[in-house]
Amino acid sequence: MADTPIAPAGHVRLGSNSGQSMTRREGVAKVTGKANYAADNKPEGLLHAVYLESGIARGKVISLNTEAALAHPGVVHVMTPENAPSLAVSPDEKPVPFSARMEVLQDNRVRYAGQPIALVLAETLEAATEGARLLAPEYEAEPARIGFENGEAYDPEFVTTGTPPARQVGDIDAERKKAAHTVEVTVDTPLQYHNAMEPHVIIAQWDGDKLTIDMPNQAIGLARAGIATYLGIDPENVTLRSPYLGGGFGSKAVVFGPQYLAMLAAREVGRPVKLVLRRDQMFGPVQHRSATRQTVRIDLDKDGRILALDHHSLSTTSSFDDWLESAANASLSIYASPAIKVSHTGLRVDTGTPGAVRAPGLASGTAALEVAVDAAAYRMKQDPLDFRLLNYAETDPGTGKPFSAKALRECYAEGAARFGWKGRPLEPGQMRDADGYLTGWGVGTALFHAPFFPAKASAVIRSDGSVGAQTSGADMGQGAWTALAQMAADGLGMPADEIEFEIGHSGLPDGSVAGGSAHTASAGSALFAAGSDAVRQVAEIAMNDPESPLYGAGNEGVRASGGRLHRVDDPARGETYAEILTRAGIAEVEGQGRGRREKSAAEQYAMYSHGAVFAEVKIDPDLYQVRVSRLVGAFAAGRIINPRLAKSQLNGGMIWGLSFALHEEGIHDLRSGRPINNDLAGYHVPVLADVPSVESILVEEHDPHANALGIKGVGEIGITGTVGAIANAVWHATGVRPQRYPIHIKDLLEGELARQRG
């Protein structure tokens, strides 16, 4: 593969497509039902699989009535630990990144409620469902350990997948001695389940040792490598199709036990197998956001400057794996402080293993930090925004590195102006609207990492004038089909709607992970480079062809636009790609591209997207129902490829923040360990009526270091900051400082009663 330049080539310009608010390329297909989601596929001879989930949270399965299930009309096969085939690699191994320990019927142990304990294959979904019910499991149960009070605490070796569990900057004890004021808050966050609209789905079919899979997936390259390893086949023999996802949020970056069971079963019975998780099954083996109990202590000098910031997070994980939410690390990157200490403790409970949920670490971490910062501002009798500006971090507090770009000050200013923050009373409970509702305003700082994943793409220019571009990347609904095509089109020098574009297939160049808010930057850079590379080849042909008007124009002397190359010094002199290739007798040229981040930049700079979120809440003064009447967020995330889609991501993130603040909570019965609100009637997310006004502002920011194109991410940052902004607005309205999420009527009423008691 040609190692194409990372910097944009001189002959193509970013901007004719990028930066435009194009509507979704696949929009019509989606609204007319033509977009083919994984579960829409119906290969011939399809069998339906349903797994039976454990009803206990810890112990053993001691009997399953497989005879009854097999006797049910339509049931073809029942897989249990007694007859299940093994993986080529232990399910406790983690052969590729994003692997997680999983259950594939390797034994009869139960480690959490909802764990698959048998798989039933049948000719119909109904027969498989009833077959699973007829298995009537009997258990040898041990007491469930669940909740903050019942888990087993431990000191972790790392958080997430390898981040150190504790860090210290400066001398926290020394700084504390200088402090004039101290504020400490403790905030709990609950278990949260991803609950994408589309549940996890797989259709697996084998042809000899070749496996074809339809499965929504955010990380096609990694999924393919993992599947090949676990199944003991060549990665080339795995075809994974994932053109559309109905939401991923992190839980479709990993392939879990249930999907492996379907693959094993399809091989076992020699027929295609389809498995679609029921909504209630989304509350077990497919990860979730850990519950956390966070304590933030802020020591301040007499003027309100932070001297010491101490953030500790206790977070839950499973009994058999090690993912921990890196919540406390939020305090490493947002506010300036001479001394910072962050630390994490793990708590083993009998749930499935948690994992990355949209804005991992920072959603939970800022949910606590922003409340503490607000409390500190109030202690100093300072406006919360002024307090944040006073403690503005000019360099990354955790590393001391300069930021690659940071337009947070502008975010504060533009957001505050749009929201109308000026004149906010310092004291809580001061504002009522015309209808008598308590009104509160809160602010939160938003931040998310700007990682970059190495990615590949290819592009083609044909002698008939058609052009195309490809990468394996994934559209989770965020708009990759559109934004990535815009970048590919700019590379190719063509309007976006005139290029053939393909993503979501393992046969395409590895576009890396749609995650970490890095997909547009990573896969997009590769696509741009691939298109540029193809154009470069066409340009070289023309410039070396004496019959071309571009002959001898030199590398920097031509420019691509509208499928045509022309001389920079005379745009009238040029010709189309088709004319160049046809005359040369070349059917097509293929360009290859990689997206990378300069290593030196990665070492030198701290890279983040930043933002400020302002929330207004209305609260009934007696009944305490809360309504978030306005959300305004201003975000700086480098170059924006598609403002419409970017705002959609930011608005969606802020709505998720509202969901975190007021609604979402996975409730497990503390005695049985079972999730008991495991459907969308019980597990609340906001409805439209809960979000009367949400607005995002794109703040201009030029980031010369994040990558050649200056793109950062907008997929996750909207959640961060919003949670705290709402909690702070609730305090400002009521004087009750929330100590747990989601904030409910019960908490505010009990808060009032507690204050009355003094």
Place this chain on the structure above:
Amino acid sequence: MNLFDYKRPSSIADAVAAGAEPGAAYLAGGTNLLDLMKVGARKPDVLVDISRLPGLGEIETLQDGSVRIGALVRNSDLARDAGFAKAYPAVAEALLSGASAQLRNAATVGGNLMQQTRCLYFYDQQSRCNRRQPGAGCDAIGGETGKHAVLGWTKQCIATHPSDFCVALAALDASVELQGPDGARSVSLEEFYTLPTEDTPGGADVRPGELVTALTLPADAAHFAGHARYIKLRDRTSYAFAIVSAAAMADISDGVVQDIRIAMGGVAARPWRARAAEAALKSKAPTPELISAAAEAALADASPSGDNAYKIELAKRLVHRAIEQALAGTPQTIPALPGSVFAAQAAGR
């Protein structure tokens, strides 16, 4: 889901005959029954589809001034019936505060009466539940009880009745018409739900084969049209069951409360008529003190069944609010957020 038979009788008599068979269940809108079947809480052998039975889809005003609502009238159709909504605005508001638009379009008023509690332990098939299996025990007690009953509960069952509609109906002394193998009967909606006792879990009083055919509102129910409200407290604005709700309806002349009806939802296994609260205001010129006394009286017998003492205080405040709003008068139009404490905000005031 278990295998089951499906029958679609063409007359009420045939339906009742089919429904009287062991293991039969009536299917109308299916918005609750099918969910129950999917989780295994109900396993009928036969579904008797009554959704196309003739004669059960009418809203009729009878000669004596009472109104008869056929059991198959859809929730949204009843709420949007202009004449009905004008005469019984709190009933319409209650209906529109329930479930989601999609569910209201599918659900029938008869089915609304027959819906099951949303107690999480009733739905979790591995939990013990006296309602599902008499004598099994109740795993809700000692579990997640933040939204459970504070009135009329026993150790047999602490679940609440989930309907909004029925709260407004109970306030208006609605009655339920049933057709069974032994003929027709009519029962007051309030009595239709038996409360748990020391030995029984309570529930809808339906005898084998009985089919709800209609609801009736008595003639005097129309006297409250000028002062009728329903308010529902919940943690999200739509598609959520009430933590507590309250209907208040008054008939006022010369500044005196001639008659008043107050009922609460989300507090007990039946829509709870607060007669003591009514008595505190009846035949009186309302004052803030009297309203407070009424609200206190409404919850005088309440006690927490778990981690839900807050509901008692909340219900008091809500009854207080509902009375105030009812006395202030029925709004000209049903608010954009029906039943919400933010109704005024949504109206764009």
